[in-house]
Amino acid sequence: MPFTCLLLVVNLLFLWGYSGAVRGRTKIAINPEDAAQFGGELRDSDPPEVARVLRAHRNAESAIYPFLLLGLVYVLIGGGLKLASALFAIFVAARYAHSFTYLKALQPWRTISFLIGGLAMIALLLDIAWLLLSR
Amino acid sequence: MPFTCLLLVVNLLFLWGYSGAVRGRTKIAINPEDAAQFGGELRDSDPPEVARVLRAHRNAESAIYPFLLLGLVYVLIGGGLKLASALFAIFVAARYAHSFTYLKALQPWRTISFLIGGLAMIALLLDIAWLLLSR
Amino acid sequence: MPFTCLLLVVNLLFLWGYSGAVRGRTKIAINPEDAAQFGGELRDSDPPEVARVLRAHRNAESAIYPFLLLGLVYVLIGGGLKLASALFAIFVAARYAHSFTYLKALQPWRTISFLIGGLAMIALLLDIAWLLLSR
Numbered sequence: 192m193p194f195t196c197l198l199l200v201v202n203l204l205f206l207w208g209y210s211g212a213v214r215g216r217t218k219i220a221i222n223p224e225d226a227a228q229f230g231g232e233l234r235d236s237d238p239p240e241v242a243r244v245l246r247a248h249r250n251a252e253s254a255i256y257p258f259l260l261l262g263l264v265y266v267l268i269g270g271g272l273k274l275a276s277a278l279f280a281i282f283v284a285a286r287y288a289h290s291f292t293y294l295k296a297l298q299p300w301r302t303i304s305f306l307i308g309g310l311a312m313i314a315l316l317l318d319i320a321w322l323l324l325s326r
Numbered sequence: 327m328p329f330t331c332l333l334l335v336v337n338l339l340f341l342w343g344y345s346g347a348v349r350g351r352t353k354i355a356i357n358p359e360d361a362a363q364f365g366g367e368l369r370d371s372d373p374p375e376v377a378r379v380l381r382a383h384r385n386a387e388s389a390i391y392p393f394l395l396l397g398l399v400y401v402l403i404g405g406g407l408k409l410a411s412a413l414f415a416i417f418v419a420a421r422y423a424h425s426f427t428y429l430k431a432l433q434p435w436r437t438i439s440f441l442i443g444g445l446a447m448i449a450l451l452l453d454i455a456w457l458l459l460s461r
Numbered sequence: 462m463p464f465t466c467l468l469l470v471v472n473l474l475f476l477w478g479y480s481g482a483v484r485g486r487t488k489i490a491i492n493p494e495d496a497a498q499f500g501g502e503l504r505d506s507d508p509p510e511v512a513r514v515l516r517a518h519r520n521a522e523s524a525i526y527p528f529l530l531l532g533l534v535y536v537l538i539g540g541g542l543k544l545a546s547a548l549f550a551i552f553v554a555a556r557y558a559h560s561f562t563y564l565k566a567l568q569p570w571r572t573i574s575f576l577i578g579g580l581a582m583i584a585l586l587l588d589i590a591w592l593l594l595s596r
Contacts (some may be wrong), residue, residue, distance in 0.1 A: 228568035
């Protein structure tokens, strides 16, 4: 669980940092004070290449935070580690694959990795529901 | 607390999944590779019916994650379960009502459910502050 | 750790609530049912002053949730409290400074506070990686 959490947080921080790096390369600023301080062109919204990274980041947030909350609940209510370890590993691999395929615009691999991650999440959810209801 | 967390995560995952389902029905793609792979019209931004679900999802994220973090802190510092259980139940009910009324565009019920959830959050926050300061 | 979490959640909730307050002042509604119920002009997107607060909020979310997850992992794997307390205090101060400088459009102070918070996060991340790998 700690290692899973670490890897997923690194995934999130990489995507977030990468969105900043791509924005920096495009020389487009959203805040007037940024254009004044660092130069660059002022615009209302991010260019497409930045928007793509931000969508990948948003998707990662929407999947990873719920999964980590479920993982925490699973551990707190004393769920067995054997099944959980497998689900954790599948989810981490699927999310890394999702981030990679989103940034590289690779379909249908992005959708496949998304669905695998989603199935791992649903399996964990059902497992918790089962544990809570069978106590 | 585990049950509260489970219900709130289900709320988040439902809204997120529902935004994808609505987007699929509109046949509008944001990523060029999605339009190429699955068909549909390519656009710069989501249509209004998808944007509504995403706003409901964003609102749920902005409320639920802080609440769960506060709930975790409350349990970790040994807060009593009687008051907490009531606040947890009120918050869960208010957030489900908020999601429902957001998707159905029902006012003033959305604002009322938002305020009830907000009051439960503030009550938990003040309770924690009291516990931390009176130790 | 509980106090750190409380302060960072207050930071998030303040930015979120403030975005609502600024939107209320602009009398611009995004949802048709809000314009019908409370009056105000209906528009497709938030005006610049609201968008600024929302960007500050998004930035705070993207930094604070990963940091709190890392902090939780650090405590769970038995990391020492001396270094952690210093990193927690630096991060909290840097994030409050970031929120303030974002809302006030103060550069280069926003970037400086962002980088200090980022360094505290990276230090915590490396510390956890070190603890996990040296066990």
